[in-house]
Amino acid sequence: MEQPLSSRTIAVHVNGQLYEREVEARRLLIHFLRDDLDLTGSHVGCDTGNCGACSVIVDGTLLKSCMLLAVQVDGSELETVEGLSGNGELTELQQAFSDHHGLQCGYCTPGMLMSATALLRANPKPSDDEIKKALQGNICRCTGYWNIVDSVKAASGQQVAARE
Amino acid sequence: MLLREVEYARPSTVDEAVALLGAHDGARALAGGQTLVNVMKARAASPDVLVDLNRLDDLRAVSVHRDALVLGAMATYTQIMESAEVEVSRPILAEVAAQIADVQVRNRGTIGGNVCSNDPTNHLPPLLAALGASFTIRGAGGERTVPAEDFFLGVYLTAVGEGELLTSISVPAAAHAADGFAAITLGADGTCIANAAATLHGGETRIALGCVDAVPVVLRPADTDDESIRAAVEQAGLEPPGDVHASADYRRHLAAVCAVRAARQASERGR
Numbered sequence: 001m002e003q004p005l006s007s008r009t010i011a012v013h014v015n016g017q018l019y020e021r022e023v024e025a026r027r028l029l030i031h032f033l034r035d036d037l038d039l040t041g042s043h044v045g046c047d048t049g050n051c052g053a054c055s056v057i058v059d060g061t062l063l064k065s066c067m068l069l070a071v072q073v074d075g076s077e078l079e080t081v082e083g084l085s086g087n088g089e090l091t092e093l094q095q096a097f098s099d100h101h102g103l104q105c106g107y108c109t110p111g112m113l114m115s116a117t118a119l120l121r122a123n124p125k126p127s128d129d130e131i132k133k134a135l136q137g138n139i140c141r142c143t144g145y146w147n148i149v150d151s152v153k154a155a156s157g158q159q160v161a162a163r164e
Numbered sequence: 165m166l167l168r169e170v171e172y173a174r175p176s177t178v179d180e181a182v183a184l185l186g187a188h189d190g191a192r193a194l195a196g197g198q199t200l201v202n203v204m205k206a207r208a209a210s211p212d213v214l215v216d217l218n219r220l221d222d223l224r225a226v227s228v229h230r231d232a233l234v235l236g237a238m239a240t241y242t243q244i245m246e247s248a249e250v251e252v253s254r255p256i257l258a259e260v261a262a263q264i265a266d267v268q269v270r271n272r273g274t275i276g277g278n279v280c281s282n283d284p285t286n287h288l289p290p291l292l293a294a295l296g297a298s299f300t301i302r303g304a305g306g307e308r309t310v311p312a313e314d315f316f317l318g319v320y321l322t323a324v325g326e327g328e329l330l331t332s333i334s335v336p337a338a339a340h341a342a343d344g345f346a347a348i349t350l351g352a353d354g355t356c357i358a359n360a361a362a363t364l365h366g367g368e369t370r371i372a373l374g375c376v377d378a379v380p381v382v383l384r385p386a387d388t389d390d391e392s393i394r395a396a397v398e399q400a401g402l403e404p405p406g407d408v409h410a411s412a413d414y415r416r417h418l419a420a421v422c423a424v425r426a427a428r429q430a431s432e433r434g435r
Binding site for chain 2: 001002003004005006008024025026027028031047048049052055061062063064066067068069071072074115118133134136137138
């Protein structure tokens with residue numbers, strides 16, 4: 001029978017690259033990504049599961065990596081913000097965030113991008129309400145939400161109304 | 165945040181999970197972890213062993229057996245929202261699941277975790293109490309099924325004892341059930357300050373109030389009109405807690421507001 005262990009060797013694909021590491025059971029996924037793999041794009045905002053700055057995609061599902069243990073993603077395929085632009089060019093979504101001022105201080109941006117990426121995969125032409133609902137788990141303390149919604153909308157190829 | 169040291173096991177069968185929970189003092193089941201991991205950060209919970217249920221696909225099944233909708237304890241909110249079985253047999257569950265937190269939390273959080281944490285502000289304890297759900301618990305000695313009134317025992321406390329595991333929740337199937345739910349929350353889809361679920365079934369009106377006591381308060385008003393609902397809430401003699409979000413008096417008021425709204429929604433659907 002499976003025995004409880006205080007650490008394990010895990011194998012995960014992150015943005016297509018395989019990593020094998022021994023991790024303590026108590027290690028949160030966000031710290032594994034940032035400190036063990038040096039993938040510091042995903043941010044620690046609140047560390048209480050509210051702000052979404054640590055959002056990543058695990059086996060196709062958008063999750064907050066501060067509420068997962070690293071040992072739980074053993075065998076999984078992860079996508080982080082670093083993986084969005086595989087060839088070094090910005091994705092349409094990233095370019096739209098730049099064009100529509102979807103980022104101010106930028107701290108929430110990695111999480112916003114991952115949530116918007118998950119949304120656009122499931123729903124390529126979201127309405128404003130659908131965008132807001134999809135980004136509900138991501139907090140921007142610069143309060144730049146209008147521009148973030150515009151950015152996602154523009155990335156989906158929809159017209160964005162001009163703002164005064 | 166660095167968690168306290170903990171051991172971790174990842175069973176591949178439900179029997180193995182139950183055996184692990186029984187074999188280790190201080191072992192705790194890890195469902196979605198959307199509450200547990202955070203309370204571990206705050207040291208409000210310090211399990212010695214985590215038994216991870218996330219690879220137990222048996223516990224994620226949602227199915228209809230005769231006249232019951234059976235939800236595996238590890239069914240996520242997103243799964244419940246998207247389930248064809250839920251839609252045809254008790255759609256209120258999907259509606260309420262969609263009001264919980266945000267996309268990320270709904271993708272991972274589970275119905276079993278929600279009820280086993282039995283936080284008085286959670287959505288599902290009052291809903292499942294109103295619907296007359298029953299809860300199947302497995303332990304070393306076998307399986308038992310308890311009704312909602314015997315399941316929720318206190319704040320963060322349920323009938324699931326040490327060495328036991330909630331495996332499924334069963335709800336009477338009724339496609340066009342007259343069910344309703346209302347909540348006053350902190351922001352859209354935020355934590356509930358007050359909530360209520362209502363169901364009108366077989367001539368009986370059942371209301372369950374959340375946020376006002378350690379466990380859902382179940383009322384059986386004489387009728388479904390606003391006055392009858394208000395009277396039933398008043399007669400319950402609620403003594404809710406007061407906090408920064410609502411004083412006890414205000415929360416008592418909101419309980420009646422939610423009860424009336426939930427009952428109206430249920431009545432409209434029952435027509």
